[in-house]
Amino acid sequence: MSQFIDNFERKFYYLRLSITDVCNFRCNYCLPDGYKPQGSTNKSFLSLDEIRRVTRAFAASGTEKVRLTGGEPSLRRDFIDIIAAVRENRAIRQLAVTTNGYRLERDVAAWRDAGLTALNVSIDSLDARQFHAITGQDKFHQVMRGIDAAFDAGFDKVKVNTVLMRDINHHTLDTFLDWIRPRPIQLRFIELMETGDGGSLFRKHHISGEVIRDQLISRGWQRLPRARSDGPAQVFRHPDYQGEIGLIMPYEKDFCASCNRLRVSATGKLHLCLFGDGGVSLRDLLASDGQQQELQARIAASLQSKKQTHFLHQGNTGITQNLSFIGG
Numbered sequence: 027m028s029q030f031i032d033n034f035e036r037k038f039y040y041l042r043l044s045i046t047d048v049c050n051f052r053c054n055y056c057l058p059d060g061y062k063p064q065g066s067t068n069k070s071f072l073s074l075d076e077i078r079r080v081t082r083a084f085a086a087s088g089t090e091k092v093r094l095t096g097g098e099p100s101l102r103r104d105f106i107d108i109i110a111a112v113r114e115n116r117a118i119r120q121l122a123v124t125t126n127g128y129r130l131e132r133d134v135a136a137w138r139d140a141g142l143t144a145l146n147v148s149i150d151s152l153d154a155r156q157f158h159a160i161t162g163q164d165k166f167h168q169v170m171r172g173i174d175a176a177f178d179a180g181f182d183k184v185k186v187n188t189v190l191m192r193d194i195n196h197h198t199l200d201t202f203l204d205w206i207r208p209r210p211i212q213l214r215f216i217e218l219m220e221t222g223d224g225g226s227l228f229r230k231h232h233i234s235g236e237v238i239r240d241q242l243i244s245r246g247w248q249r250l251p252r253a254r255s256d257g258p259a260q261v262f263r264h265p266d267y268q269g270e271i272g273l274i275m276p277y278e279k280d281f282c283a284s285c286n287r288l289r290v291s292a293t294g295k296l297h298l299c300l301f302g303d304g305g306v307s308l309r310d311l312l313a314s315d316g317q318q319q320e321l322q323a324r325i326a327a328s329l330q331s332k333k334q335t336h337f338l339h340q341g342n343t344g345i346t347q348n349l350s351f352i353g354g
């Protein structure tokens with residue numbers, strides 16, 4: 027097996043696959059004006075067969091975990107078929123989705139039956155009015171019922187993503203802690219990242235995850251070790267809590283040293299970094315099963331130009347106008 031590896035000896039076990047750019051929310055840090063189709067021509071998103079082929083090629087080169095993201099991935103009508111198609115391949119042991127939670131209550135049991143193994147749900151506030159103000163959707167209670175439905179469907183843990191924003195939610199740690207005390211939820215604070223569209227919001231609301239980490243450590247929370255296909259969160263646990271706290275701090279030194287993931291966009295471009303330039307089209311090699319070797323070879327060769335880190339500290343956000351086009 028040819029393991030995907032870059033010039034810095036980083037191995038890639040984790041594929042983040044975007045399956046649509048479309049989203050029905052208007053998160054202030056992502057799509058404040060809502061989703062707008064790009065360009066004049068109707069671009070099509072990867073088909074079920076293309077998804078099957080691209081995930082097969084990655085699995086044949088060491089990928090053991092796939093995350094479906096977007097846009098809002100659950101808006102795809104064939105979402106359940108996509109889950110099943112990816113899981114057909116036994117080498118992919120973990121199949122996760124990152125979702126705004128809109129379809130959870132209705133569909134999460136079917137997703138689990140189709141083979142989904144992990145669930146990340148975005149919730150930036152536990153206050154229904156503030157949730158509405160941030161996301162543009164008055165759906166807080168629906169999303170919370172969705173989380174209950176996920177536990178009812180048999181998920182033994184759910185991860186929740188909260189974008190940490192100064193003066194919006196950075197002072198609400200205690201509310202989140204009360205929520206996760208009796209629940210097996212890993213609540214992850216993600217530092218707000220600058221994007222092409224999000225410069226002014228970033229300057230106003232970015233705050234380092236250190237404010238949370240300092241409070242956790244002073245209250246006896248302890249850091250857990252990280253496995254090879256885990257995401258980038260530093261995870262903390264406390265004996266009095268069923269839940270855990272994760273911190274995703276991309277501005278911290280050495281954040282990229284453990285980069286273990288690659289991305290494919292909904293139109294079939296390989297992106298070597300969340301904040302990279304351009305992307306390498308894979309679509310011409312997704313037309314038939316017989317192209318898999320060539321596809322693996324193109325990805326392996328592209329990896330040689332993966333940079334050591336992002337350039338966010340220099341204010342360089344690459345081509346990333348917002349995170350919805352590549353799925354975070």
Ligand SMILES: Nc1nc2c(ncn2[C@@H]2O[C@H](COP(=O)(O)OP(=O)(O)OP(=O)(O)O)[C@@H](O)[C@H]2O)c(=O)[nH]1
Nearest residue numbers: 124146185187216256257258259274276300353354
């Ligand atoms: N800068 C940067 N941010 C990332 C990266 N991976 C994830 N993130 C951020 O973390 C957010 C949450 O990621 P999720 O989609 O929930 O998944 P994850 O935390 O990577 O994966 P798991 O630990 O498996 O749950 C993403 O939307 C990004 O904002 C990365 O490689 N670089």
Ligand SMILES: C[S@@+](CC[C@H](N)C(=O)[O-])C[C@H]1O[C@@H](n2cnc3c(N)ncnc32)[C@H](O)[C@@H]1O
Nearest residue numbers: 096097098124125126148187218219349353354
């Ligand atoms: C782009 S969304 C795609 C999946 C799905 N629509 C959702 O919101 O979960 C993935 C994650 O990126 C996060 N995100 C989006 N823009 C961000 C930014 N500028 N900084 C940090 N996280 C961001 C969201 O909070 C969400 O958890």
Ligand code: SF4
Nearest residue numbers: 049051053056126350
């Ligand atoms: S963060 Fe997710 S739910 Fe919010 S606008 Fe972006 S893609 Fe949509």
Ligand code: SF4
Nearest residue numbers: 282285299300335336
């Ligand atoms: S910013 Fe780029 S290099 Fe750094 S961890 Fe994320 S994808 Fe990897």
